[in-house]
Amino acid sequence: MAIAKGPQAFPRAEYLRRLTLVKAEMARREVDALVVTSSANITYLTGNLTRMFSIHALVVSARDEEPSLIVRGLDFAGTFHHTFMARDSIVAYSDVYVGRADRNGFDAVIDFLHERGHANRGVGLELGYLTALAAEKFKARLPDARLVDCTKAVDWVRLVKSDLEIVVMREASAIVDAAIMRASEVIRPGVREADAAAEIVATQVRGDGKGPRATGVLPLLLCASPRTGVSHILWSEDVFRPDSQINIELSGNRYGYMAAIMRTFSIGAPPDRLRRLHEAEVAGLDAALEVVRPGRTCSDVVSAFYRTIEKMGFKKETRCGYAIGIDWVEPTASLQVGDMTELKPNMTFHLMLGNWVDEDFGYVLSETFRVAETGVEVLTKAPRELFTL
Template sequence: MASVFERRIAACRRRLERVDASLVVCFPSPNFTYLTGFEESPSERHLLLFVPQVGDPVVVAPAMYDQQLEALPIDEPTLEVRLWDDADDPVELVDDVLAELLPRADGTHHLADGTAESDVTAAESLTILVDDRLWATFSQDLRACAPDATYGLASTVLEELRIRKDDVELEALRRAGRIADRVSLEIRSRGTDLVGTTEAELADEIDRLLTAEGGGESAFETIVASGPNGARPHHHSGDRKIESGDPIVLDFGAFVAADLDGGTGRYPGDQTRTMVIGEPPDEYERVHDTVLEAQRVAVETVEPGATAGAIDRAARSVIEAAGYGDAFVHRTGHGVGLEVHEPPYIVGDSDRELEPGMVFSVEPGIYLDGRFGVRIEDLVVVTETGAERLNDSPRTWKTGSKHHQ
């Protein structure tokens, strides 16, 4: 049976044919990981994946990665690994690979044995799609090696593949959601014990609990925003001490590893709850109820064929009707996968139609400057008939309680 990565490479090649592109080039990024299961941070060294429409994919890599790359579960098509060491010029190797993988002027492709193969979809001009985040130095090297090619972005083919999660990815995202739920319950149950704790201390404790519950590293910088700091949607947790009566915005999640046939793939949790230690300030309950209702209406709007913009408008309409429209200052959500923020983006002008397997956050918020903020966030997956929430911890503002709302 083909590995998940072999199936993804095959799907990538079909999409290259559909958009009439010759080649996609990735460097260390979520795209590289998605196609091969290999994860590494980018550096100044040439570490590039070439997936052609015709011919076998090739990795150009420093010799130090030999063993990791040879262990990747990709046998068909053969993933050829070409190594270079510090005494070599990697650009010469890139030039050789491009000369072999790009179609010739007569519409044929070079093959390893020196023969040629007809290219039934050969384009009049060569099109190379490069990783959207490819560093300029590598982009310049590609252009020097293939100056006559037309260049575009890898997202042209890979976004449509990555945006719908398969069963293995969904299982990982569900596990990440359950981990976030358990941590949320634990923090909520501590109630007044949190008084006197600084935001940074509570953020550290949340990170510790995420690991203790089975998560990997935090998927993003944990947000603990207490009192007036909650009015800043992306507040950085600081040394403010939590006081009785403070609303506290808690936004956190951890990566979990997916079971991907020996390759690597990490998928994040992302949950936000807003709770109050003690009695809430004036107007708080009305604001919290409004955000909770906006989230409920938005989630109920999710179904195949609905647009991302419709989800945003559903949430925004509730908040605007309550008189807080100007205080909802960000989009309603974002997709999650190998990245915490990726398509689809749940924003008002988006006509992207939702499809089963898409996963994204639904996180309306109201932010009252100098007073407090409220945000409630769950991840949802689009199903054949609607939406499945990947988070199920209490959404109430009350602490010391484990009941659901």
């Protein structure tokens, strides 16, 4: 029997709206077909949530309302279940393209472009995401096409969310709030980091147990003393010690949309240096959020942060975050000095103020926020505390 469509995060009209924006960009670049290979961009344009471990691509044709998703046969049912698209918009290739040296799934994608008459027209590729070998295959097997690099073409469209997407981002934010509060309950001296992590990750899946559950989970980053100067590692098998510090960064996932948060925890009274850094960072966070509104730039926002903490005797060497959405980091607007991207309503950012001062000392604080019509909406709601346990 045929599988039915699963619950859809968005109505068909929302996907068609996104596709219209992408097709306008394609027209500007004079491509008739855009081959999308970024997993996040495919989710954005189709609703797909199936984890594909085999080669696949979405082909957006300027002349068709729906795009076509070329997938390994194994992934047909899952992608049909998740996406807004009709059955015949999903094109399954057989396992003769799998695990072979002489051909792979990109041959199925290129065959499709030939069949649909794109082989001698402008074809867009995401050369910043596609591997070099795959790009060579497109060049070799589409000698008469005009191949155009369209890296980030879809990503820039994704930057401004619809109101429907913001609803989903709020749900993702509620999950991270629940998880960070769970961390404040389970981190205790003598508990193994991994065992606390198990409870926190479970909350990243379950949320608060009453509201929306997560649609996926990424492992949490948990950097405990003496590793608080480290940014991106997971829990260890050590036990939490008295008079130690824990930095946590975690995410919530709702239909692929991510919110993120960072908070710092102190077992025992925080040392003076940590307490002063926390105060400076909270002041910097407030100052940065104060600047957020349409018409301001990314650079404006972070400059307010840097100015504030410098006045209070601190500095931070790294950037202050990035646009956030499907699969976490969006590779477009960057919260750093010199990024002149103008803020628009419904852009969403992870204002990431992790400050790794020394190799063995750092502090973290962040919020996920939306640019609102006249200011800012902070989506993450957990207290902006240095949690003392």
